[in-house]
Amino acid sequence: xxxxxxxxxxxxxxxxxxxxxxxxxxxxxxxxxxxxxxxxxxxxxxxxxxxxxxxxxxxxxxxxxxxxxxxxxxxxxxxxxxxxxxxxxxxxxxxxxxxxxxxxxxxxxxxxxxxxxxxxxxxxxxxxxxxxxxxxxxxxxxxxxxxxxxxxxxxxxxxxxxxxxxxxxxxxxxxxxxxxxxxxxxxxxxxxxxxxxxxxxxxxxxxxxxxxxxxxxxxxxxxxxxxxxxxxxxxxxxxxxxxxxxxxxxxxxxxxxxxxxxxxxxxxxxxxxxxxxxxxxxxxxxxxxxxxxxxxxxxxxxxxxxxxxxxxxxxxxxxxxxxxxxxxxxxxxxxxxxxxxxxxxxxxxxxxxxxxxxxxxxxx
Amino acid sequence: xxxxxxxxxxxxxxxxxxxxxxxxxxxxxxxxxxxxxxxxxxxxxxxxxxxxxxxxxxxxxxxxxxxxxxxxxxxxxxxxxxxxxxxxxxxxxxxxxxxxxxxxxxxxxxxxxxxxxxxxxxxxxxxxxxxxxxxxxxxxxxxxxxxxxxxxxxxxxxxxxxxxxxxxxxxxxxxxxxxxxxxxxxxxxxxxxxxxxxxxxxxxxxxxxxxxxxxxxxxxxxxxxxxxxxxxxxxxxxxxxxxxxxxxxxxxxxxxxxxxxxxxxxxxxxx
Amino acid sequence: xxxxxxxxxxxxxxxxxxxxxxxxxxxxxxxxxxxxxxxxxxxxxxxxxxxxxxxxxxxxxxxxxxxxxxxxxxxxxxxxxxxxxxxxxxxxxxxxxxxxxxxxxxxxxxxxxxxxxxxxxxxxxxxxxxxxxxxxxxxxxxxxxxxxxxxxxxxxxxxxxxxxxxxxxxxxxxxxxxxxxxxxxxxxxxxxxxxxxxxxxxxxxxxxxxxxxxxxxxxxxxxxxxxxxxxxxxxxxxxxxxxxxxxxxxxxxxxxxxxxxxxxxxxxxxxxxxxxxxxxxxxxxxxxxxx
Numbered sequence: 037x038x039x040x041x042x043x044x045x046x047x048x049x050x051x052x053x054x055x056x057x058x059x060x061x062x063x064x065x066x067x068x069x070x071x072x073x074x075x076x077x078x079x080x081x082x083x084x085x086x087x088x089x090x091x092x093x094x095x096x097x098x099x100x101x102x103x104x105x106x107x108x109x110x111x112x113x114x115x116x117x118x119x120x121x122x123x124x125x126x127x128x129x130x131x132x133x134x135x136x137x138x139x140x141x142x143x144x145x146x147x148x149x150x151x152x153x154x155x156x157x158x159x160x161x162x163x164x165x166x167x168x169x170x171x172x173x174x175x176x177x178x179x180x181x182x183x184x185x186x187x188x189x190x191x192x193x194x195x196x197x198x199x200x201x202x203x204x205x206x207x208x209x210x211x212x213x214x215x216x217x218x219x220x221x222x223x224x225x226x227x228x229x230x231x232x233x234x235x236x237x238x239x240x241x242x243x244x245x246x247x248x249x250x251x252x253x254x255x256x257x258x259x260x261x262x263x264x265x266x267x268x269x270x271x272x273x274x275x276x277x278x279x280x281x282x283x284x285x286x287x288x289x290x291x292x293x294x295x296x297x298x299x300x301x302x303x304x305x306x307x308x309x310x311x312x313x314x315x316x317x318x319x320x321x322x323x324x325x326x327x328x329x330x331x332x333x334x335x336x337x338x339x340x341x342x343x344x345x346x347x348x349x350x351x352x353x354x355x356x357x358x359x360x361x362x363x364x365x366x367x368x369x370x371x372x373x374x375x376x377x378x379x380x381x382x383x384x385x386x387x388x389x390x391x392x393x394x395x396x397x398x399x400x
Numbered sequence: 401x402x403x404x405x406x407x408x409x410x411x412x413x414x415x416x417x418x419x420x421x422x423x424x425x426x427x428x429x430x431x432x433x434x435x436x437x438x439x440x441x442x443x444x445x446x447x448x449x450x451x452x453x454x455x456x457x458x459x460x461x462x463x464x465x466x467x468x469x470x471x472x473x474x475x476x477x478x479x480x481x482x483x484x485x486x487x488x489x490x491x492x493x494x495x496x497x498x499x500x501x502x503x504x505x506x507x508x509x510x511x512x513x514x515x516x517x518x519x520x521x522x523x524x525x526x527x528x529x530x531x532x533x534x535x536x537x538x539x540x541x542x543x544x545x546x547x548x549x550x551x552x553x554x555x556x557x558x559x560x561x562x563x564x565x566x567x568x569x570x571x572x573x574x575x576x577x578x579x580x581x582x583x584x585x586x587x588x589x590x591x592x593x594x595x596x597x598x599x600x601x602x603x604x605x606x607x608x609x610x611x612x613x614x615x616x617x618x619x620x621x622x623x624x625x626x627x628x629x630x631x632x633x634x635x636x637x638x639x640x641x642x643x644x645x646x647x648x649x650x651x652x653x654x655x656x657x658x659x660x661x662x663x664x665x666x667x668x669x670x671x
Numbered sequence: 672x673x674x675x676x677x678x679x680x681x682x683x684x685x686x687x688x689x690x691x692x693x694x695x696x697x698x699x700x701x702x703x704x705x706x707x708x709x710x711x712x713x714x715x716x717x718x719x720x721x722x723x724x725x726x727x728x729x730x731x732x733x734x735x736x737x738x739x740x741x742x743x744x745x746x747x748x749x750x751x752x753x754x755x756x757x758x759x760x761x762x763x764x765x766x767x768x769x770x771x772x773x774x775x776x777x778x779x780x781x782x783x784x785x786x787x788x789x790x791x792x793x794x795x796x797x798x799x800x801x802x803x804x805x806x807x808x809x810x811x812x813x814x815x816x817x818x819x820x821x822x823x824x825x826x827x828x829x830x831x832x833x834x835x836x837x838x839x840x841x842x843x844x845x846x847x848x849x850x851x852x853x854x855x856x857x858x859x860x861x862x863x864x865x866x867x868x869x870x871x872x873x874x875x876x877x878x879x880x881x882x883x884x885x886x887x888x889x890x891x892x893x894x895x896x897x898x899x900x901x902x903x904x905x906x907x908x909x910x911x912x913x914x915x916x917x918x919x920x921x922x923x924x925x926x927x928x929x930x931x932x933x934x935x936x937x938x939x940x941x942x943x944x945x946x947x948x949x950x951x952x953x954x955x956x957x958x959x960x961x962x
Contacts, residue, residue, distance in 0.1 A: 081791070082791070082794075082795055082798075085791070085792070085795050086795050086799045089795070089796075090799075090804065093804050093807070093808075094807060215687070215939065215942050215943055215946060216935070216938075216939035216942070217935070217939070218942065219884055219888070219938045219939075219941070219942050220934075220935050220938050221888060221891060221892060223891075223892070223895060224931045224934070224935060227910070227914070227919075227927055227931065228928070228931070230919065231919050231924065231927070231928075235919050235920055235922075236922070329798075330797070330798055332798075333797075333798050333799050333800040333801070334800075336800040336802070337800050337801065337802035337892070338892075340802055340803075340806075340892075340896075341892055341895055341896060344895075344896050345895075345914075355803055355806070356806070356896050356898075359806050359807065359898065360897075367803065367806075367807060370803060371800070371803040371804065371807075374799070374800040374803065375799045375800065378798055378799055378800060379798065379799070382798060
């Protein structure tokens with residue numbers, strides 16, 4: 037993750053001679069609605085594009101995963117080596133593999149979009165893949181969501197202070213540590229944390245998401261256990277994430293500090309922390325909201341490894357297991373849900389931004 | 401007009417250190433500002449007039465440094481203080497309630513993500529919390545003073561024109577009735593017609609609030625219209641200071657004469 | 672010669688860039704010397720051979736980092752793995768940069784719907800989680816050469832380079848001297864070659880560093896979940912071995928701490944080069960990362 041360019045800042049409202057009736061006129065009178073519609077349209081295009089890329093990526097892969105999958109299926113469930121063409125055809129139909137690429141694609145999209153159906157999972161046949169995924173989803177949302185937001189908040193606060201007090205020792209330590217560690221995989225820290233706190237000191241659990249002796253439910257015991265088990269995986273995401281947000285916030289902060297309105301705020305005789313929060317920080321956290329959405333995909337990538345290391349029952353572990361067993365529908369399903377979540381999060385943030393940042397140009 | 405001085409600058413020297421040696425932007429400057437007057441400071445780009453303003457406002461940033469001199473400031477109801485020495489909390493409290501700043505309107509001095517109203521609010525509440533009761537009334541009155549409607553309070557800076565921004569800045573700078581306002585190129589980069597309006601408002605502010613103004617401008621025309629006295633700077637030195645009529649009628653320094661001649665005049669061709 | 676002078680001048684301007692380059696240089700040197708070092712460690716035996724020594728030796732004078740579950744010298748393994756990691760980074764970085772530069776030029780210079788299409792595509796690849804796709808790809812690449820691994824990884828790392836360079840092409844395209852060149856010469860390729868490319872070199876460097884970083888990152892990711900391409904032993908593979916053979920529980924920390932430290936150092940060096948170049952050449956960010 038590197039810094040994002042700040043959003044386009046409006047210079048002037050367009051003064052063009054807009055038509056007075058019809059859809060265009062309505063849109064030119066409601067720039068925010070026009071922006072929302074355009075943005076939503078772009079979202080649909082991106083979503084369609086990404087889902088299509090994922091589909092064809094898997095189907096066009098050398099070595100055809102489907103054949104392997106069918107073979108594994110035959111070995112696992114049908115002990116007759118000479119499986120009849122009829123049975124293969126039935127499986128192919130069930131897994132959406134009959135017909136040419138294009139008709140497969142159409143059928144796949146139809147099932148996905150209209151029914152949210154991903155087809156059966158191989159490992160848990162005949163459970164649909166979406167059920168397997170939905171079971172894992174809350175764990176990932178909890179772990180990744182909370183850690184990512186915490187890292188964002190910490191990173192922005194520390195980064196802003198580091199930019200504010202640049203030249204001071206603490207600031208330069210924070211900056212240099214961030215430069216060194218912001219591109220390190222979460223997994224590295226996770227491994228060190230596990231080694232120290234789980235294996236050497238034995239203070240925290242190294243695997244799983246909760247104590248299996250406790251009945252899952254809304255009991256204090258269970259929640260405590262979830263928190264305790266989530267601490268190490270969460271911490272590894274928070275630590276590295278914080279460093280990368282420190283760096284980008286500081287990079288946004290320093291040019292803001294040279295702005296005329298900061299000099300003016302100083303001339304106004306406002307208290308230092310007020311200038312920092314209301315003048316400096318307010319102008320640089322807004323681009324970071326967009327950057328947060330964009331970084332989610334990247335965070336998900338890193339999260340896969342963390343989950344795998346801790347054997348955390350989330351999407352990452354589900355994905356890796358599915359890959360190891362060539363559970364095609366589940367792999368594609370996890371990919372799709374990750375794509376969908378990230379693009380939707382970016383959409384929501386982009387739609388919120390005009391409400392938060394008065395400068396964002398949403399007309400045109 | 402009283403002859404009592406609000407500010408007495410003596411022996412001011414400001415140096416910018418670069419890796420090619422030191423550049424003295426202001427040297428040996430003595431100047432006093434009288435209560436209630438409008439003092440114009442003239443000079444071309446690089447003459448040191450802006451450096452003088454930022455040094456007095458204590459907004460000078462490295463590599464700039466005040467290397468000598470004093471600036472004794474006499475705020476009403478407080479003891480005199482050397483503007484160049486005062487530090488920390490003492491300086492912060494002095495700001496705006498006694499010494500305020502009117503930047504160039506074309507600069508982005510207004511915080512782009514705050515409503516106009518909040519940019520009044522923070523500075524007033526910081527220095528005069530007792531005004532909280534009648535705050536919006538006060539803001540509306542200040543805006544009316546510079547000819548702006550109350551709806552401006554709800555707007556963001558990017559919705560304002562250059563002239564409107566300059567007027568908002570003017571209203572903010574007199575909000576706490578300071579002893580001295582230092583205005584840095586208040587009309588630069590504005591339309592000629594708007595320049596006139598701004599100058600008129602500035603003159604009105606002096607009449608209505610009795611503030612003392614120090615107006616920095618490269619434009620001799622501004623000084624001719626607005627100032628009571630004019631100080632002329634050239635290469636970091638004060639070459640001439642005097643009553644506006646006297647300076648324009650009978651400039652003592654050759655440079656001043658050239659500056660005056662640079663004003664376009666009706667009926668005379670530019671040479 | 673002039674190019675070399677420019678490089679030296681740039682390095683003098685940024686201590687951060689200089690530090691990054693020195694660290695990277697030392698690592699490359701270490702990698703180049705790795706066959707000699709490995710030989711020096713082993714003497715007459717090959718320290719990378721299975722059962723060359725006793726298994727699970729603790730670090731000591733004979734074996735600086737001890738030995739692994741097969742009795743191989745960990746220090747020798749790490750040094751040769753570093754060479755492999757660097758090669759993969761270089762190959763993937765190079766391919767990504769070339770693809771990125773081409774895409775960025777076509778998009779940024781041509782503009783219009785081509786730019787819209789390419790930018791949207793690059794944007795999608797940057798935003799969506801691509802790791803599952805990479806994982807899937809790797810599942811079918813069991814026994815591949817080092818070069819093939821580089822190609823595979825660069826499929827996902829080129830957008831990093833393309834994004835950086837495109838924004839620079841856009842800003843350069845609107846500069847007056849490019850307009851001037853367009854008026855007087857009017858040939859796109861010539862303008863690109865004489866006016867745009869030289870000005871873009873530093874940013875191409877940034878693109879290379881960030882895509883090399885992304886590539887090594889991706890490969891390590893694949894390996895630690897056991898999906899690394901077979902036949903290639905790099906630092907990620909050593910970490911995977913360490914986890915799998917219980918080095919964590921056995922307390923054989925050198926097996927994972929040293930590769931992690933080396934990779935962290937490599938990431939830090941590449942990142943310093945990135946930021947250093949940006950600081951020197953991007954006026955908007957000059958001195959931004961500061962001291």
